[in-house]
Amino acid sequence: MTLSYIFRNLWARRLTTLLTAGGMALVVYVFATVLMLEAGLRETLQETGAPDNVVVIRKSSQTEVQSGVERSQAAIVESRGEIAYDGLGQRMVSKELVVLITLLKSADKAPANVVIRGTTAQGLALRPQAKLLAGRLFRAGTAEIVVGRAIAERFSGVGLGERLKFGQREWTIVGVIDAGRTGFNSEIWGDADQMRQAFRRPVYSSVTFRLADTGSFDKLKQELESDPRLTIEAKRETVYYAEQSEVMAKFIRILGMVLSVIFSLGAIIGAMITMYASVASRTAEIGTLRALGFPRRRILAAFLIEAVLLGLAGGAAGLALASTMQFLTLSTMNWQTFSELAFSFTLTPAIVVQSLAFAVLMGLLGGFLPALRAARLNIVEALRAA
Numbered sequence: 001m002t003l004s005y006i007f008r009n010l011w012a013r014r015l016t017t018l019l020t021a022g023g024m025a026l027v028v029y030v031f032a033t034v035l036m037l038e039a040g041l042r043e044t045l046q047e048t049g050a051p052d053n054v055v056v057i058r059k060s061s062q063t064e065v066q067s068g069v070e071r072s073q074a075a076i077v078e079s080r081g082e083i084a085y086d087g088l089g090q091r092m093v094s095k096e097l098v099v100l101i102t103l104l105k106s107a108d109k110a111p112a113n114v115v116i117r118g119t120t121a122q123g124l125a126l127r128p129q130a131k132l133l134a135g136r137l138f139r140a141g142t143a144e145i146v147v148g149r150a151i152a153e154r155f156s157g158v159g160l161g162e163r164l165k166f167g168q169r170e171w172t173i174v175g176v177i178d179a180g181r182t183g184f185n186s187e188i189w190g191d192a193d194q195m196r197q198a199f200r201r202p203v204y205s206s207v208t209f210r211l212a213d214t215g216s217f218d219k220l221k222q223e224l225e226s227d228p229r230l231t232i233e234a235k236r237e238t239v240y241y242a243e244q245s246e247v248m249a250k251f252i253r254i255l256g257m258v259l260s261v262i263f264s265l266g267a268i269i270g271a272m273i274t275m276y277a278s279v280a281s282r283t284a285e286i287g288t289l290r291a292l293g294f295p296r297r298r299i300l301a302a303f304l305i306e307a308v309l310l311g312l313a314g315g316a317a318g319l320a321l322a323s324t325m326q327f328l329t330l331s332t333m334n335w336q337t338f339s340e341l342a343f344s345f346t347l348t349p350a351i352v353v354q355s356l357a358f359a360v361l362m363g364l365l366g367g368f369l370p371a372l373r374a375a376r377l378n379i380v381e382a383l384r385a386a
Contacts, residue, residue, distance in 0.1 A: 020267075020274040024314025024362055025321065027263045032322035032355040034256025036345040037330075038249045044343035045244050048183040049237030052084075052214040053126055056207040056224070059233045063244065064098035065115075068203040071095075073230050077207045082220050084212040086125060093209035094123030097195045101166045101188075106156045114151060115187040116166065118195030126208055130184050135160050135175030138190055143198075145190040146175035150329070158188075167198030183241065186341050208237065264362055271310055271366025300371050307367020308360055315359025322355070323347050 049055075056077050061067035069077075074095045084092045097118035102111045117123075121140060124130065138144035147158050157164065164171050171190060179185045196204070211217060221234045235243075325345040 020270050021310050021314040021317065023267045023270045024311055024359055025317035027260060027267045027362065028315045028318025028355050028359050029321045030263055031256070031260040031358055032319055032347070032351055033325055033345065034252060034260065035351045035354060036322060036325060036347050037256070038252045039348055039351060040330075040343045040346040041249055041252065041341075042242070043346050044181055044341070045183055045241040048179075049239075049241040050126070050210075051236060051238050052211045053237035054209055054211060054217065054220070054234050055237050055240045056209075056232050056234045057205070057240075059225070059231050061233075064096070064205040065100060067098075067205050069095075069205065069207055069232060070203050073232060074204050074207050076227070076229060077209070077224065077232070080209075080220065080224075082211055082213065082216045084210040086122075090122060091209075092122055092126060093207065094120045094126055094192070095204045096120070096123055096192055096206050096208060097199070097201055098205040099167075099195070099199055099201075103151075103155045103158065103164075105154055107154070109156070112155075114155070116195065117187050117189050118192035119189050120192050123192070123208065124189075126210055127179065127184060129182055130177045130179040133176045133178040135173075137175055140191050141194065142191065143169055143171045143194060144174045145171045145188055146177050147173055147188050148185040149176060149178045150185040151188060152176045164188075167195065169198045181344060183244075183341060260358075264358075267314070267362050268366040271307060271363060272370060274310070274366075296376070299374050303371030303374050304364065304367055307363040307371065309363070310367070311359040311361070311363025312356065314362075315356045318359065319347075319352060319355050 055064075056069065057064055057067035058069055078091070078093050078095065086092050097116075099116050099118075100113045101116055103114050104110065105112055124137065132146075133149055135146070138146055145164065152158055158173060160173055160176060162173050164173065177184070177189070192204070195201075211220070217234075217236060224230060224232060224234050322345075326347055329344045
């Protein structure tokens with residue numbers, strides 16, 4: 001029994017084939033979109049960090065917003081010999097302040113929390129992915145700030161040359177930075193010491209530095225965290241930002257899987273109805289095939305292949321539709337930091353494989369019982385149906 005025979009049967013019932021594959025396509029679209037949403041969130045936060053950068057925050061603090069590193073402790077961390085030097089002989093370490101302020105969105109004027117990062121010239125060097133898009137960088141010791149591209153696009157009053165008032169001070173926006181698909185695009189940067197004074201913070205939020213030898217991290221981490229003078233913990237920057245995505249990513253994944261299972265039940269039932277109708281309309285044909293010597297397993301395989309092809313067609317269409325979501329950028333609240341975060345849908349090879357496998361599974365579940373019925377048809381009774 002050739003594939004051409006199977007394709008002819010699908011074409012003969014092209015309307016029901018199209019409707020069934022369309023139902024599966026919608027389910028795969030939801031399934032793939034959810035996975036792309038989770039992947040986009042994880043990629044945005046994971047790409048924010050660099051593997052040879054280390055973030056030091058107060059012990060038991062989950063984020064920089066919750067952390068407080070005393071100036072004396074920051075000085076101890078800053079003096080470590082494992083810290084790399086740049087081409088000018090400067091140590092690549094930045095003592096930083098991270099706070100939240102509220103801005104109004106451009107679209108609906110709804111308030112949202114935005115991350116304000118007080119950083120240094122070395123802090124900029126530690127994040128080479130952040131490129132100047134317009135204007136210039138802020139000058140140390142001044143009330144100048146630069147905004148991330150996602151902030152400039154989604155919030156009002158943050159254009160180049162405009163002024164923002166926060167921390168009991170007025171700040172001038174002198175530049176816009178583009179940090180690619182990273183969380184830095186959703187931040188506002190200024191001078192760390194000016195920020196600390198404006199917000200009256202006697203402590204820093206974190207200390208970030210570049211390792212001269214990335215292999216020295218484990219030993220450095222143990223020494224810092226066991227030092228009785230310090231109440232801090234050290235994390236690789238990639239690990240730190242990956243942890244920021246855990247809560248929201250799990251919620252998106254669980255919600256998406258529940259929705260996909262519910263919708264897939266409808267698609268499976270649709271495929272089952274289509275295949276039962278196919279068996280009913282081809283009873284005499286099946287009897288003829290059996291009389292010609294085709295074994296039951298070939299009949300079973302033929303109908304299962306039809307169901308799988310329906311699933312693959314729906315899966316391919318659903319993936320094609322879901323792939324268009326990559327051109328969209330979403331903005332939502334990061335549940336770890338309670339700040340606004342912009343990220344995009346991301347389609348990966350793993351998501352393609354998972355989505356097609358899900359579509360094939362729906363086809364198999366929907367086609368198994370009809371295929372089994374076709375294989376069990378009595379030859380004499382089937383021929384009488386003619």
